Amino acid sequence: MRIVEIRVTPIAVPDVPLANTKGVHQSVFLRSVIELHTDCGRVGLGETYGATRTLNGLKAVAPTLDGLDPWHLNDLRRRVEMALPDAGGVNAPTALADHRVVDVVYSAFEIACLDLQGQQAGRPLHDLLGGAVRDTVSFGGYLFFKFAKRDLTFGPDILGEVMTPDALVAQARWLVDDHGFQSLKLKGGVLDPDQEIETMLKLREAFPQHPLRIDPMGAWTVPTALRVIDKLAGVLEYLEDPVRGMDAMAELSARTDMPLATNLVVVEFEQVIEAVRKDAVQIVLSDPHYWRGATGSIRLGEICRAAGLGVSMHSNSHLGISLAAMIHVAAATPGLSYDCDTHYPWSSREIVKGGRPVFVDGRLQVPKTPGLGVELDREALADLNSLYNRAMVADRDDTDEMKKYVPDYVRKVPRW
Amino acid sequence: MRIVEIRVTPIAVPDVPLANTKGVHQSVFLRSVIELHTDCGRVGLGETYGATRTLNGLKAVAPTLDGLDPWHLNDLRRRVEMALPDAGGVNAPTALADHRVVDVVYSAFEIACLDLQGQQAGRPLHDLLGGAVRDTVSFGGYLFFKFAKRDLTFGPDILGEVMTPDALVAQARWLVDDHGFQSLKLKGGVLDPDQEIETMLKLREAFPQHPLRIDPMGAWTVPTALRVIDKLAGVLEYLEDPVRGMDAMAELSARTDMPLATNLVVVEFEQVIEAVRKDAVQIVLSDPHYWRGATGSIRLGEICRAAGLGVSMHSNSHLGISLAAMIHVAAATPGLSYDCDTHYPWSSREIVKGGRPVFVDGRLQVPKTPGLGVELDREALADLNSLYNRAMVADRDDTDEMKKYVPDYVRKVPRW
Numbered sequence: 054m055r056i057v058e059i060r061v062t063p064i065a066v067p068d069v070p071l072a073n074t075k076g077v078h079q080s081v082f083l084r085s086v087i088e089l090h091t092d093c094g095r096v097g098l099g100e101t102y103g104a105t106r107t108l109n110g111l112k113a114v115a116p117t118l119d120g121l122d123p124w125h126l127n128d129l130r131r132r133v134e135m136a137l138p139d140a141g142g143v144n145a146p147t148a149l150a151d152h153r154v155v156d157v158v159y160s161a162f163e164i165a166c167l168d169l170q171g172q173q174a175g176r177p178l179h180d181l182l183g184g185a186v187r188d189t190v191s192f193g194g195y196l197f198f199k200f201a202k203r204d205l206t207f208g209p210d211i212l213g214e215v216m217t218p219d220a221l222v223a224q225a226r227w228l229v230d231d232h233g234f235q236s237l238k239l240k241g242g243v244l245d246p247d248q249e250i251e252t253m254l255k256l257r258e259a260f261p262q263h264p265l266r267i268d269p270m271g272a273w274t275v276p277t278a279l280r281v282i283d284k285l286a287g288v289l290e291y292l293e294d295p296v297r298g299m300d301a302m303a304e305l306s307a308r309t310d311m312p313l314a315t316n317l318v319v320v321e322f323e324q325v326i327e328a329v330r331k332d333a334v335q336i337v338l339s340d341p342h343y344w345r346g347a348t349g350s351i352r353l354g355e356i357c358r359a360a361g362l363g364v365s366m367h368s369n370s371h372l373g374i375s376l377a378a379m380i381h382v383a384a385a386t387p388g389l390s391y392d393c394d395t396h397y398p399w400s401s402r403e404i405v406k407g408g409r410p411v412f413v414d415g416r417l418q419v420p421k422t423p424g425l426g427v428e429l430d431r432e433a434l435a436d437l438n439s440l441y442n443r444a445m446v447a448d449r450d451d452t453d454e455m456k457k458y459v460p461d462y463v464r465k466v467p468r469w
Numbered sequence: 470m471r472i473v474e475i476r477v478t479p480i481a482v483p484d485v486p487l488a489n490t491k492g493v494h495q496s497v498f499l500r501s502v503i504e505l506h507t508d509c510g511r512v513g514l515g516e517t518y519g520a521t522r523t524l525n526g527l528k529a530v531a532p533t534l535d536g537l538d539p540w541h542l543n544d545l546r547r548r549v550e551m552a553l554p555d556a557g558g559v560n561a562p563t564a565l566a567d568h569r570v571v572d573v574v575y576s577a578f579e580i581a582c583l584d585l586q587g588q589q590a591g592r593p594l595h596d597l598l599g600g601a602v603r604d605t606v607s608f609g610g611y612l613f614f615k616f617a618k619r620d621l622t623f624g625p626d627i628l629g630e631v632m633t634p635d636a637l638v639a640q641a642r643w644l645v646d647d648h649g650f651q652s653l654k655l656k657g658g659v660l661d662p663d664q665e666i667e668t669m670l671k672l673r674e675a676f677p678q679h680p681l682r683i684d685p686m687g688a689w690t691v692p693t694a695l696r697v698i699d700k701l702a703g704v705l706e707y708l709e710d711p712v713r714g715m716d717a718m719a720e721l722s723a724r725t726d727m728p729l730a731t732n733l734v735v736v737e738f739e740q741v742i743e744a745v746r747k748d749a750v751q752i753v754l755s756d757p758h759y760w761r762g763a764t765g766s767i768r769l770g771e772i773c774r775a776a777g778l779g780v781s782m783h784s785n786s787h788l789g790i791s792l793a794a795m796i797h798v799a800a801a802t803p804g805l806s807y808d809c810d811t812h813y814p815w816s817s818r819e820i821v822k823g824g825r826p827v828f829v830d831g832r833l834q835v836p837k838t839p840g841l842g843v844e845l846d847r848e849a850l851a852d853l854n855s856l857y858n859r860a861m862v863a864d865r866d867d868t869d870e871m872k873k874y875v876p877d878y879v880r881k882v883p884r885w
Contacts, residue, residue, distance in 0.1 A: 125600030127803055174590040184541030322775030352768050359738030
């Protein structure tokens with residue numbers, strides 16, 4: 054089995070103005086869809102970020118994959134590294150923290166290769182990762198402060214403005230009612246910390262049994278984080294990236310019993326080692342989009358087990374190919390003991406056949422069909438590729454978008 | 470594909486009195502041969518230690534594997550852990566350092582499962598590990614001080630007594646001439662350190678281009694190790710387990726630039742983390758017999774890469790199934806930058822069809838056939854199982870054997 058054709062299709066998906074400490078989501082989010090066609094007529098699928106640096110990386114690597122055996126992941130890695138020397142980060146130079154282009158590009162193609170391996174072996178992808186340890190994967194409701202969407206050119210808003218604790222609780226109610234989520238995570242760092250503390254306390258009151266998390270993406274100083282922790286002790290299952298940078302996380306970790314999670318300071322294996330040396334975090338967020346693919350995410354789980362760290366799963370805005378990859382990885386990660394993040398309910402489109410899966414009690418079934426278990430809906434793909442060409446958005450810039458809502462907005466991390 | 474029959478066959482293989490700091494090899498070495506038979510008529514093979522604690526572990530787990538899908542390695546791990554709660558170490562209570570029974574037993578069955586996966590997928594085992602990054606695997610010559618064998622009941626001696634630097638150099642010449650080995654490793658800790666220093670210097674003189682190592686298995690104190698290092702600076706490519714225990718290794722490491730390797734203080738993933746925290750070693754020896762199998766060995770390689778550690782490969786006395794497993798793992802470990810250890814030239818028997826492979830320039834070809842690529846020679850297996858029953862040796866006890874040659878021998882680590 055050899056790869057004979059590689060397609061990389063950028064798409065834009067209508068989004069709503071979800072806020073974070075960098076700014077706010079644009080009118081569309083960008084994804085790249087990977088197709089690896091083989092000499093035996095199989096198609097392996099992958100999905101990853103769609104902004105310029107990733108897209109350019111994918112396109113630079115694609116021609117070098119001609120003739121690759123999809124089982125040869127070490128060869129894939131070598132080809133990616135050869136094609137992208139010194140490629141830097143996918144969000145550089147504006148990133149708070151960044152994922153390396155080589156890791157992101159490798160990951161996208163690796164998933165597509167594993168899809169092909171599974172198809173050839175007649176095995177679901179998770180069997181190539183050691184086998185599923187669960188029949189369903191549990192996701193949490195991802196809560197956002199947001200604006201009412203102004204520009205409806207590419208798609209409608211969802212539920213209007215949410216900029217108060219009470220409105221956020223109402224949003225949580227919607228997510229829980231519609232999808233049955235059993236835990237809730239707030240993208241914080243948007244309002245003043247006191248308002249976010251109030252929000253978490255109101256969520257606790259409204260959802261007494263739901264594990265709760267907040268992720269201010271490094272927006273707080275260590276003293277602010279300690280003040281928040283003091284108010285939310287016993288309320289949070291973990292606190293994600295409260296402060297910016299490995300050393301600030303280590304400083305905070307030394308001063309609190311609150312479990313600290315991260316997807317900002319630990320995004321490659323070298324940083325796991327650094328975090329262990331500095332005792333900086335207690336939980337690492339896995340993600341097959343940058344942790345050297347699905348096999349890398351499984352390896353992360355094993356390292357975390359050995360280091361006594363917990364494993365959770367990170368999400369970016371995504372569609373069904375990414376969702377399938379996340380489910381396979383989550384299914385085969387024994388140490389995953391938290392509900393996975395997902396932005397999935399915040400969009401309404403799909404590019405895989407059969408449409409959007411339905412969450413039951415916040416859970417999705419682990420596929421039993423060969424490979425990833427999803428097939429491309431080419432009409433839907435063409436439609437979102439056409440939107441990509443019309444939308445004229447080539448990069449994600451939440452800060453720039455924020456200025457449309459708050460003209461004098463200045464990005465600052467930490468802010469409080 | 471389901472496992473319907475599990476066979477565990479203990480065998481004894483004629484050995485020669487190779488010395489180490491614990492004592493000397495007995496007249497036979499023990500191995501266990503694993504066969505996993507499936508409902509589709511395939512047979513997956515594994516080979517591991519044969520002493521009582523391992524054999525009992527294998528036998529305790531075997532019946533619980535009925536019905537296992539060989540792709541479900543997480544399920545295999547679960548079954549092994551369930552069947553062997555608190556199973557301790559394979560060599561306890563006399564071990565210098567030990568491998569956990571659960572890891573050893575899991576590893577043996579995992580290799581056999583991967584053999585079945587590869588057969589079903591029509592792929593060599595290394596393709597299940599990310600694919601081969603080399604066409605041949607390079608082994609080093611493994612040198613031993615030894616006695617002239619007294620009891621020839623089970624097999625002949627090889628080259629008589631080797632207890633001086635000059636005799637050791639002659640042994641090295643034999644290994645290099647017969648197998649073409651490009652590097653040499655001495656099992657040290659046997660003679661006085663000054664004699665072993667002299668031995669290494671004579672090896673350097675006789676083989677000016679061969680990378681050289683010495684492994685005294687923790688026989689030295691830190692001051693002795695520093696004295697040896699002083700004499701052998703520039704002569705060794707690395708020094709393996711010069712002192713006993715993680716903390717002594719860390720103390721030595723802090724006081725020298727000599728790269729320190731280990732297969733004693735880092736034998737499970739938790740200990741990689743501890744070694745990183747303590748900066749105790751620079752090279753970790755991989756081995757699919759205890760590093761949670763082939764997949765675990767590959768994960769070790771990835772952790773070592775991230776931690777800036779080198780990877781080499783450990784060996785015990787073994788036959789062709791183990792050799793095949795070692796080759797597949799070595800082929801698919803990108804970071805492996807040293808010649809692998811192997812005891813293989815020190816025995817002359819084989820249990821796989823086609824007989825013993827021939828080293829060319831110290832190298833063996835990486836198999837391209839599905840699975841492990843070896844098939845059981847049942848006649849040879851029966852023969853060595855019969856020897857196991859006749860030899861009446863159920864455990865390895867090098868110290869007890871040593872007393873046959875040196876009646877007043879007292880085991881002591883560190884000795885110098």
